Amino acid sequence: MPGERRGHLRGARPVHKRPGRCAGPGGQRQPQRAAGAVGAGPKCPVPPALRLGSGRVAGGGAGAGVRPSRRAGSHHQLDHRHRGEHLRPGDRPLGGGRPGRGHLGGGRRGHREPVRGPERAGLRPVVETSVVKTLTIDGPRPFRGRIRVPGDKSISHRALMIAALGCQPCTIQGLSDGDDVTHTRQAMQALGARVEDRGPEGVTVTGGLAGTPSSIYLGNSGTGIRLLAGLVAGFDFTTTLDGDASIRRRPMDRIIEPLSAMGASVQGSGDTGTLAPFTVQGGGLAGIEYTLPVASAQVKSAVLLAALRADGPTTVHEPAPTRAHTEEMLADAGVRVERQGRSVTVWPGEVVPPHLIGIPGDPSQAAFWVVGACVAPGSDLTVENVYLGPARGGFIDVLARMGADIAVDRESGDIRARTSELEATRVSAEELPGCIDEVPILAVAAAMADGVTVFEGVAELRVKEIDRVVGIVEMLDVLGATSEINGENLAVTGAGRLGGGTVESHGDHRMAMAAAIAGAAGSASVTVEGFEATATSYPGFARDLHQATGLAP
Known part of the structure; x- marks a missing residue:
């Protein structure tokens, strides 16, 4: 339609409603701000639809496309982007020596009951099942059929947070049904946003x-707590953010420094x-130029969200490309965003x-099934509707170099x-x-490949839910592989x-799922303790494992 502003992809036609002024807390209409004021805008324009991943992969370069042959080639480059790129609405798709082993989260296994009931958001069928705390699977089992993973976590x-910054209703379809996202949803409600579950409609x-005087609990979500810190930093109220025992051990100085x-x-x-817990007194922000000490989409996003209410532009420089969801979604929400090489300005x-x-679908979850199908005998599996945009399809590039038989359909997002x-590679x-996020399952692929695979620069994995480097070494040791x-x-x-054995997840959802896939593809029985951790990001993982491998629940 001429003049229609679309989202990243082929968004549905906008619902044409008469624009109205932004409503503030309690639904009261707010007076118009003076032109030029931060956040100024006399009325809320009627926004378009934005459908992420409706069939395209990242633009601006060679993307993962329909493969002419069965074997994926080394030319899969899913994170390429032009220099000097202005991110305007519709410009680009969003589709798409051996030292000691140390501790895993203090040596105590995390225990979290999954969030249940009406608080859980998402479009995947809600199936009330008992919590699976221990899972045993006998391999090898082929992976076959079609799987649809939860919405990208x-x-x-980001969708919840950006929607909460608007003044017109925004419907989100395909929201992840994991505990992490449920906590973010609850946080938006606590801060004053109205969140309504409309069932199949989203x-x-x-x-x-x-704002809220109560402490906001983000559970096990590093993304949730770090991004939310940036969001509330722009508002003139005080917010206390907290999480579980794992979150209380993870470094927050990396966001405290730029926000301060x-x-x-x-x-x-x-x-x-x-x-954590930490308190943020926001408001009165100045735009800054900040260089990330380590590549981190979480830290970048925290700064960019805070920049929305600063007194001038803010630029973040990255040492290496990270996922670009925040800047791309902000651009589609009418914010002025510009990217120049590895720098982004808001x-x-x-x-x-x-x-x-x-x-x-979440590519980090899809990776488990893709690796399982690559390493288990007799497998042929398709994962449907997966996002494969910038800085998210790296696992496909790694597997392609290893000789994986993978085909990616750029129109459907199917893998x-x-x-x-498989042969060894260097990452x-x-x-x-x-x-x-895919290193635990890529390590399983490496353990079943020919040769020695090296993952370089894994320090960031040591400050995840647990020390994942140590967790991977322990898991592979139990299963009969050597790592160093x-x-x-x-x-x-x-x-x-x-081989087989008992693997402890230590409360880490990705370690639990990686161990389960290793068990299904291996040659003996594997028991995963602490399997309930999968509820963090993929509550239906056990169900889908049964579906893909033919294993009876």
């Missing part, structure tokens, strides 16, 4: 953030004052979310994987941010078919 967090969010430089007052806990202004956001003979420190930590590198020696 990273995009879900979740509708209407903004109006007013912008003018927010952030008071943390612990001897260093840099741990100007303060009104946030006008699309009236509809459709969230595609087909079949049994493959550079520069490319690791594009597959950081050399400084910031992790080397995994292929052992052919993996």
